[in-house]
Amino acid sequence: MTDFEFEINDQQEEKGGGFKRFLKLFSFLIIMIIIGVYFSTGIYQVGASEVALVKRFGKYIRQAGPGIHYHLPYPFESVVKVDIRTLRKIEIGFRTVSVEKMSYQEVKDEALMLTGDNNFALVEAIIQYRVKDPVKFAFSLISPYEVVKFVTESVLRERVAQRDIDAVLTSDRDLIAIESAQRIQKILDDYGVGILVENVKLQDVSPPDQVIAAFDDVNSARQDKEKLINEAMGYQNDAIPKAEGKAQEILNEAMAYKQERILKAQGDTIRFKKVYENYVSNREVTRKRFYIETMEQILPEIKKVVLTGDQNILQFLDLESILKGGETK
Structure with missing residues (x-):
């Protein structure tokens, strides 16, 4: 003023x-x-x-x-x-009604997905994420929540459509979650929304109510199959060690028999060499000894007559009666 x-x-x-x-x-x-x-x-x-x-x-x-x-x-x-530390989540196929009472409500339009073999599965999933770039998160999109929800639902449908119903319900659940998280992260990075995907969880995967009885029968048959396989594997695990032990025992016996034959052959060879050396050094004596040993092996099995050096005894000896009646020396 x-x-x-x-x-x-x-x-x-x-x-x-x-x-x-x-x-x-x-x-x-x-x-x-x-x-x-x-x-x-x-x-x-x-x-x-x-x-x-x-x-x-x-x-x-x-x-x-x-x-x-x-x-x-x-x-x-x-x-x-912008809150950059809180772990955020988006629910696909259901909505939590009360955390204290653990109650939720199904959203079947989101949960119903087509499999690769033209069956349907109800897939309920959660994606958890954080803000990694607050500037991009705040200014690149009008509604990051809607974008993450749309991308997650699209990727889940894509992964489910690549598998048959059995894989979706049983063996590939964890693999679907892992692949979905990787794919969602790549798409969000391409959009430049500044979001880090922590994980994707398949909370529940089930067949529609109309066919659940048939799937229960299939699961029961699958469990019986697994039981039979486990029993067969148990028998195999028991029988194989026994068979291997028996095979090893036979192999050991064969090796022992082989060694025994080798040693015997070596002994026979040494003996033959010694006999041959004796034969070479004194052929007449060795020849007579072979003759005597041969006769010792032959004569005990036949009737025999032993004559002395007196040649005149032949005219009095009845060989026919001797051979019939016994042995005369």
Whole structure:
């Protein structure tokens, strides 16, 4: 307020215009309070799990961490806070009704998926994710939640359609979750939404109610098959060691018999060499000894007559009666 205005006010007071002066002072005070309140709107606090993104005339200019900060009041500057630590989740095929009561509601339009062999499966899944780039998360898309939900549902349908119903219900559940998480992450990175996929979980996978009885029969048959296979494997695990032990025993006996034959052959060879050496050194004696040994092997099995050196005895010896009646020496 200028000196000129104060002089006018003084003159008005002097003329009895005290009320008007008070009114102006009050108005000035109100304006200052309004201005103070307006500028105080630039004070903001950032939580421990948050970052603040400051925009000036709608354009991102800086980032602020946890604590108390200030920015110019609207419309000059504004702040967007992003929680970067909390693990977020999106439910596909169901919605949680009460966490305390562990109750949920099915959303069959989302859960019903077509398999590769033209069957249907009800797939209920959860995707968990965090914000890895708050700037991209806040400014690249209008609704990151809807984008993540749409991409997750599309990828799950794609992976389920690549497998038959048995694989989806049993063996490939974990593999579907792993492949889906990798594929979703790649798509979100291509979109540049600043989201990190922590994991994808298949909460429940089941056949539709109309065919659940038939699938129960199939599962029962599969369990019987597994039981028979396990029993066969148990018998195999018992029979194979026994057979291997018997085979080893036979092999050991064969090796022992082989060694015995080798040693015997070696002994016969040594004996033959010694006999041959004796024969070479004294052929006449060796020949007679062979003759005697041969006769010893032959004569015990036949009737025999032994004659002395007296040649005249042949004219008196009845060989026919001797051979019939016994042995004469």
